[in-house]
Amino acid sequence: xxxxxxxxxxxxxxxxxxxxxxxxxxxxxxxxxxxxxxxxxxxxxxxxxxxxxxxxxxxxxxxxxxxxxxxxxxxxxxxxxxxxxxxxxxxxxxxxxxxxxxxxxxxxxxxxxxxxxxxxxxxxxxxxxxxxxxxxxxxxxxxxxxxxxxxxxxxxxxxxxxxxxxxxxxxxxxxxxxxxxxxxxxxxxxxxxxxxxxxxxxxxxxxxxxxxxxxxxxxxxxxxxxxxxxxxxxxxxxxxxxxxxxxxxxxxxxxxxxxxxxxxxxxxxxxxxxxxxxxxxxxxxxxxxxxxxxxxxxxxxxxxxxxxxxxxxxxxxxxxxxxxxxxxxxxxxxxxxxxxxxxxxxxxxxxxxxxxxxxxxx
Amino acid sequence: xxxxxxxxxxxxxxxxxxxxxxxxxxxxxxxxxxxxxxxxxxxxxxxxxxxxxxxxxxxxxxxxxxxxxxxxxxxxxxxxxxxxxxxxxxxxxxxxxxxxxxxxxxxxxxxxxxxxxxxxxxxxxxxxxxxxxxxxxxxxxxxxxxxxxxxxxxxxxxxxxxxxxxxxxxxxxxxxxxxxxxxxxxxxxxxxxxxxxxxxxxxxxxxxxxxxxxxxxxxxxxxxxxxxxxxxxxxxxxxxxxxxxxxxxxxxxxxxxxxxxxxxxxxxxxxxxxxxxxxxx
Numbered sequence: 001x002x003x004x005x006x007x008x009x010x011x012x013x014x015x016x017x018x019x020x021x022x023x024x025x026x027x028x029x030x031x032x033x034x035x036x037x038x039x040x041x042x043x044x045x046x047x048x049x050x051x052x053x054x055x056x057x058x059x060x061x062x063x064x065x066x067x068x069x070x071x072x073x074x075x076x077x078x079x080x081x082x083x084x085x086x087x088x089x090x091x092x093x094x095x096x097x098x099x100x101x102x103x104x105x106x107x108x109x110x111x112x113x114x115x116x117x118x119x120x121x122x123x124x125x126x127x128x129x130x131x132x133x134x135x136x137x138x139x140x141x142x143x144x145x146x147x148x149x150x151x152x153x154x155x156x157x158x159x160x161x162x163x164x165x166x167x168x169x170x171x172x173x174x175x176x177x178x179x180x181x182x183x184x185x186x187x188x189x190x191x192x193x194x195x196x197x198x199x200x201x202x203x204x205x206x207x208x209x210x211x212x213x214x215x216x217x218x219x220x221x222x223x224x225x226x227x228x229x230x231x232x233x234x235x236x237x238x239x240x241x242x243x244x245x246x247x248x249x250x251x252x253x254x255x256x257x258x259x260x261x262x263x264x265x266x267x268x269x270x271x272x273x274x275x276x277x278x279x280x281x282x283x284x285x286x287x288x289x290x291x292x293x294x295x296x297x298x299x300x301x302x303x304x305x306x307x308x309x310x311x312x313x314x315x316x317x318x319x320x321x322x323x324x325x326x327x328x329x330x331x332x333x334x335x336x337x338x339x340x341x342x343x344x345x346x347x348x349x350x351x352x353x354x355x356x357x358x359x360x361x362x
Numbered sequence: 363x364x365x366x367x368x369x370x371x372x373x374x375x376x377x378x379x380x381x382x383x384x385x386x387x388x389x390x391x392x393x394x395x396x397x398x399x400x401x402x403x404x405x406x407x408x409x410x411x412x413x414x415x416x417x418x419x420x421x422x423x424x425x426x427x428x429x430x431x432x433x434x435x436x437x438x439x440x441x442x443x444x445x446x447x448x449x450x451x452x453x454x455x456x457x458x459x460x461x462x463x464x465x466x467x468x469x470x471x472x473x474x475x476x477x478x479x480x481x482x483x484x485x486x487x488x489x490x491x492x493x494x495x496x497x498x499x500x501x502x503x504x505x506x507x508x509x510x511x512x513x514x515x516x517x518x519x520x521x522x523x524x525x526x527x528x529x530x531x532x533x534x535x536x537x538x539x540x541x542x543x544x545x546x547x548x549x550x551x552x553x554x555x556x557x558x559x560x561x562x563x564x565x566x567x568x569x570x571x572x573x574x575x576x577x578x579x580x581x582x583x584x585x586x587x588x589x590x591x592x593x594x595x596x597x598x599x600x601x602x603x604x605x606x607x608x609x610x611x612x613x614x615x616x617x618x619x620x621x622x623x624x625x626x627x628x629x630x631x632x633x634x635x636x637x638x639x640x641x642x643x
Binding site: 050051052071072073077078079081082083085087088089098099102103146150 | 533535539541542543544545553557
């Protein structure tokens with residue numbers, strides 16, 4: 001059992017607060033991704049769990065044991081670094097065996113585990129080679145093999161795929177996911193790549209400016225972001241945002257430019273408070289319905305740019321004062337400067353407070 | 363295209379030739395002392411004359427070398443006894459110092475490092491009297507061990523600097539990865555940084571070997587005649603009345619031979635090691 005609990009962890013570098021009272025519980029065998037832009041504190045938080053940069057405040061426990069101020073070696077963890085950190089003067093075999101040797105594991109057992117880890121990563125043939133003349137992908141495999149040979153209950157990964165080229169990254173993503181599911185270690189995986197996070201994690205913890213913004217299942221984080229930042233950081237293209245004016249003349253409506261939109265019933269009580277004020281509407285590109293003929297409940301917009309992406313056509317349109325992206329079926333025939341009509345399904349719209357930037361949920 | 367290639371190549375080789383002429387001239391200039399030394403060393407005593415010093419010897423008189431070697435043998439042995447421990451100990455100490463200064467940010471490290479480097483700039487002459495006093499006090503005056511100690515201490519700044527700079531280029535993640543894998547400070551040094559710094563060891567060992575071998579001042583001040591290293595013995599080989607220049611030159615060649623051999627055989631490792639820290643990111 002290796003549940004990781006992070007309670008009020010804070011880490012400062014001088015006056016700069018890198019991680020601000022982070023709270024996160026990672027269940028045994030769970031795969032949690034720390035996601036955020038560079039400088040958001042995700043790696044700092046990971047390093048606090050690893051023991052490479054102790055937290056200034058708060059508590060971190062692994063399997064019920066307080067490890068906040070323990071050195072790395074007493075935490076029973078394995079880690080994969082962004083730069084792989086393979087020892088250049090050791091053969092691959094000795095690289096994988098290093099941690100086991102340090103732990104004085106029986107040599108026969110070491111041999112068994114090294115071969116096993118190499119087998120899982122498909123690098124049996126590289127075992128007697130030196131890392132210097134290996135490709136990035138091969139080194140990456142060695143780094144992962146070294147971590148899994150430790151058979152730790154906790155596995156920490158710091159952007160392990162970010163140094164690989166795009167195609168290889170795609171391939172390794174699926175392979176790693178499958179491998180990690182088989183191992184069943186409690187895993188914290190740091191990345192700035194939102195697609196990697198969505199595709200791999202059991203849960204995603206989105207971070208910004210040292211604060212954890214939201215922790216949830218990938219589909220929830222994608223569909224129901226907790227705030228404007230999460231919506232804008234996750235998804236490609238990111239969530240669209242438009243300004244709207246709340247008006248209550250009998251029925252509650254929201255005006256976007258000249259267009260009047262009726263919010264979902266369950267949102268109305270919440271939006272009442274914003275009567276006469278502006279709110280931000282968030283909607284994903286694929287959640288709008290695009291039509292090439294006028295409809296009563298659709299808003300007329302002019303197409304600025306058409307990007308055929310194979311699986312979809314991405315349109316850039318202007319609505320009110322805002323530019324948004326709309327995803328359409330690839331067969332939807334439209335040219336720049338054409339008019340199209342957009343329909344907003346009420347349950348797909350997220351309502352955001354303009355000042356706090358928090359998404360409003362009933 | 364095909365017609366254009368040969369002239370280009372010719373031009374390139376011409377440029378190469380132009381480069382080689384000054385290089386060869388410079389080499390010849392630098393080899394003049396070596397030529398005179400060997401040339402005179404092979405002459406008979408009767409042939410040695412300032413008028414004829416450029417002339418080649420009538421025959422090869424190897425007996426000069428045997429005579430010089432017989433006279434210098436004890437001093438040669440003293441030099442070896444001096445140089446090997448001096449180079450080795452100062453390299454090991456420099457490596458440990460460099461590791462601690464580069465990898466273990468203890469309080470005061472930023473003060474100690476420049477202070478240590480300051481030692482490099484202390485002129486030998488300025489410390490001779492206190493050095494002799496100190497060696498007397500600790501009963502190491504007159505023997506080789508005292509000289510070893512002096513060279514070790516004088517070598518520490520440069521060896522520390524070399525190793526610290528090299529260890530500072532080792533990626534941090536490598537050290538952290540070793541820590542995660544359970545290696546302590548000493549295990550990290552022994553298993554990771556020490557093997558990685560072999561090029562630095564070559565540089566530092568050659569450097570210390572040469573400077574201890576060529577040192578005259580410390581040796582002449584600190585050692586008694588029985589413990590003279592070769593530099594001092596060579597200087598004293600000349601008799602007071604007649605100087606046997608041929609034997610003297612043969613002796614000088616014997617004294618210079620070890621450092622020459624070290625550079626001939628290890629020179630490329632020396633350069634490689636010097637560049638290793640600078641070029642490898």
